[in-house]
Amino acid sequence: MLCVVFMTSSSSAVRAGNSLFASSLLIGILLIAANLRAPITSLGPVLDQVQQYFSLSSAAAGLLNALPLLMFASASPLAPWLTRRFGLEQALFGALCLIAIGCIIRSSGTYTGLWLGTLLIGGGIATANVLVVPLVNRDFPSHAALCVGLYAATMALMAALASGLSAPLSVLTGYTWKISLGVWFVLALVAIACWLPHLKRARGRVPAAPPAASKSVWGSAIAWQVSMFMALQTVTFYTLIDWYPAMASSVGIGASESGVHLFAYQAIAVVANLSTSIAIKRLKDQRLLGFLCSLAITVGMAGLVWAPAFSLIWLLFAGVGAGMSMVTCLTLFGLRVRDHHQASSLSAMAQCVGYGLGSVGPFLAGWLHGVFGTWQVSLWLLLSAACLQIVFAVLAGRNRFIE
Template structure:
């Protein structure tokens, strides 16, 4: 049996801790540049005289990029390696934050595209990295990763408007400040980039068999898609839904913060629970039922909206961690994990981006949010089926 000196063990432990910190810093950059836009979107719209349709497209563009760019991430991994591809993704996010806040219309759109492309790539590749380097602690790492994303998303939403009031740079400061966070992540990732280069093989691995024909892959992807529809529709439209039943803007903002804060707690508790269960069917059922209760409550008892958002937030947090963990649990190696992650996020964010659009369109047609909430309730009920199927212990062959 091999033995290691204390110095070797300490060095390995230090490198592993540094890698986990690097992963969490990547996670911190995967939602904050997006959620920081919403609170200052009206300022951006006025500055550039954007139409309502153009402003809506600007808000939806990152999600559309997630769907369209995700399938390219496994190809990048085979060409460059996981570490190099993630480093490139961070560089795209950093450049996008700077360009988007330049104050030009071209910069606004180009920067948003770069941010979306960078986040799409990192979204896909973090889970394969965790499966490769933290196989025994994958669920816990994914839980910390998801919790960091959710926490930074909520923080960015909360500080964006106050930051815009600090200086004459207004919204440019609110959107550009996230360049600093991306730069910190880039600097932290450099040692791992050098390590990957020093141990790189000259022969690229063969591409894994396509997962698009796998029933399990489609079940995981539909689970991802349906929970994404509900989450992003509520994030985009809940304030308007709340206003229609007499809930003020400040109160609805507090409700949304509670929704996201509860999701963070659910991220961490689900990561612990996954390790104790034989499979993920029970978790899939519980998280989906929590969303069903939340949507039904908003539909039939909107005066208790905070209670229903807590249910929905628990379901959203559990769903996200369960989905991300399934990317690693339903495959044999990290190459397959990359392929499944790409497919699930392509399908998930592609359909997820349609949720806010359909909800707004249904409201414009019927003049009420009731039909939109029925749509979300139907999506949550359908999620029960796909979550339970995806949670059964099987592998993509």
């Protein structure tokens, strides 16, 4: 009898311990997510201040906007190697450290610090972008879609807060744009502190090697369809994040009002993130979701082209589409593969291609504006990208596996 009681109590303790660990791990993942967009979206509302401070041309400002995405593209393929060499937890911890250091250096007020800090932030975010989805697939296999939805919602919420707070923060003190960009160092420190217990727990774990017979995902048509879906939604999202305040100003919308618009654009994505994560597992494939999210972005871009006076309405359409697109893309990294090793490889490829092509958007939009003196050409480019996204989203949404 005592033996039975002891075994029952031990079993309960193990379940409680596992539940506590899972909750702690989920909180750690969400804190990582909180750091993966805010340091970037905080730049757009104060970009004009940064341009004036450093006397940057439109092309240089466009490159500064595009630099994090270029880092996402170039550093993403290294993430699976970091996992095999150090382990998921250790690689994610290093990524958080890079983000924290980058935030401090970028806000130092020096020209070199501006570019170096942006590079470090981009490298840290690139690594974490790739590795969170395999971590979720490994540790939450039965609830991967919901966890990805919470992860994407946290990114969107913090991105929205960063956009909304950046301009008001810049007028609070004499540090202007420096405080708007540097404050995110604190959030990175919180994430580092909360991730330390998981880092210690993982030290005894030997990083698992991928199956010897696994093939490269770069030769898979499905992987390319997922990657192009990722790329086209990235083009639209980051171009709007970086240049919408300037676009709004050209039609008479003030900086504070455009900041509110950007906040709404990203805040409504939070609702779309969570709704999509709930719906995605109830569908036999993701073609309908891919079509609907791409259509919403297309409607938003068309509205900005033809009726810019109602920009807030069109941004809400685009925000719903962006939120749905992000969760669908991230979930496809796990749904189109057989194991978390393939998920890591597909995530790396999709984000390399996606952010590589996506980085062209902010740079090209700034360059086109400098050439033509209007934002209409750039908006037509975004509308074309949204229409093309419909095609690749439907193809990627078919129920197929990378073989």
